[in-house]
Amino acid sequence: MSNLFDLLVAGLATGAIYALVAVGFTLLWQTSQTINFAQGEFVMLPAFLMLAAMHAGAPFWLAIILGILLSMLLLGLAFKMLLVDPMLRHGVLPLAIATMALAIGLKEAVKQFFSAEASPFPSIVPTGDISILGHAVSLQSIGVLLLAILAVFGLTALLNRTSLGHQMQAAAQNPTVARIIGVPVERMILLTFLINAFLVALASLLITPIYLAKFTSGEVLGQAAFIAAIIGGFNQVRGAIAGGLLIGVLDNLAAAYVSTQYRAAVPMIFLIAVILFRPQGLLGRAEERTV
């Protein structure tokens, strides 16, 4: 029972990070029909930007700020203007393939200019345990879970309770009508790219102390988040959140109770089942687009 509790907490912590990344998938899809296959590498890169800042002498807190700002500049603004905008006019598929190329480019660039070896990365959450319901639970798991949940709730509040969020919703649901009623659609789309960049930078900050900074570390994350987004519902932020948490827990339980070798297969089997029996995802809605 104690083991199950530990597995659930660890799974939820990892799942919350998957959720951050999966939310980014859905945001980009909803506003600009971008399926970003470089999303995993987008999580990998900010950690290296932060490490580069630290190597240049910046303290950790400053490196975090610089890393997030640079991520928003490179993975938000530059990504949209230099890759998505020129490619999107050729269709969704060429853009998806271009993001695959970008993923390879980012990995090779980090390998070439930083290192092919893993690097340590400091944690913003202190180590140690706290007692919950009589179980010793790692502070790091709880901290990661809380920070990720806070980010997701903040985003949900922004989308549902502010004028800005409503404009983003309008831009996603019907850009033509949104333009007619005065919503700056292009600016709203850019904002979703910047939010995605912020989320991946946050995910990077939370996951890298556990996974270590390595040029390949985005592969697992990107795949898990993509599966999470589809399982939860690619057209719903709340679906991506649920999918992320579900995949995190499922992955850990599969590794513990099924087999380590087949742990990656279990979410895949679940994905196939969802596609077969509920193709819009667990919380998604058929034929609807909303953020």
Next chain:
Amino acid sequence: MKSTILAGALLAFATATSVHAQAIKLADVAELSGGGATVGTNWKNGIDLAIEEINAKGGVLGRKLEVTHADSQSNPGVARAQVQKALDAEPYVLLGPGYSGSVKVTAPLAAEAGIAQIMGGEAAELTQGGNKFLFRTSFGQQSSMPKVAKYIHDDMKAKSVAVVWVNNDFGRGGRDVVVKELDRLGSKVVADLSTEAGQADFAADVGKIKAANPDAVFVYLNEEESARILKELKRQGVTAPLMGETTLIGQKVIELAGDAANGARGHVGLTTDAPVDLIKAFRDKFAKKYNYVPDHNGLKGYLAVYMVKATTDKMGKVDSKAFADTLHGLTIKAVDEPGILMDVTFSDTGDIDRQSFLVEVVEGKQVVKQVLPKVN
């Protein structure tokens, strides 16, 4: 006058040719570039240092040693081509490569040529295929794992052990030997966990270890995965003592795992931190020549050349065909040949028996806690 000059020149040429012919030729194929560049460069520098020393003292049986270095680019395919090229030059002994994968594909070539190959690979299977020309410079898993199991049973007093291993040839080979030995000694394996190479998340594996509540945990993963599991073990508050091999307590692991590496123990066959005067002297000489402290691969390269010297001295002649037969079963004592650094015995399969070291990570540094004696 002209004829005198011509005669002198001919004499000089003949003398030079004679000296050249008398030199004993060694061929080295190592990982001088690519992913294994650190391994190969240390190995090469160790070789060069040993040859310089031996030649300064008059060589082997009065003949100088010469070595050619070729780069395998850390690629088994390139290693095979380079070894074939080296063998075509008919060297006395082949040195290298360091990577087990490269050794695996080059060993049949050397065996076919009847040339002894002294290499740096550690995978158990390398010396289990009946190759009569292959020799190690460090422990294979079949030599190191019994020592590890004995330490876990005798010194750690562990009655129950969790074994975590990486699911590849390296991990499986080590796991099979250690589990067998633990079973023989009476320590029960209460969790036998295979993990994947490159695995990032060890939460579930550590959860299983916690559930098994072992007296000790044996970790046999590659360096990066070792660092990740050390962090996860600390995160989940596992307090059972941790035991491993070089891959658990290496400097890179300590750098990656930080505080989580403290307290981890590991068995290492060769380390320049060993409390052995000859090794300390080697370390100083190496550092003076190359301006850095070598890792165990520098020691391996150095030892390889002294294996050539000691075996040739034992034969009393330079005979590449008889070399392998002589080295099989040979014990070389450091008191007779200081370059061998520690007493060593070679088995009929080319494996070695030598004292080794139990290292513990203390405040981010490797500290040699115990010297483990030769098995035989």
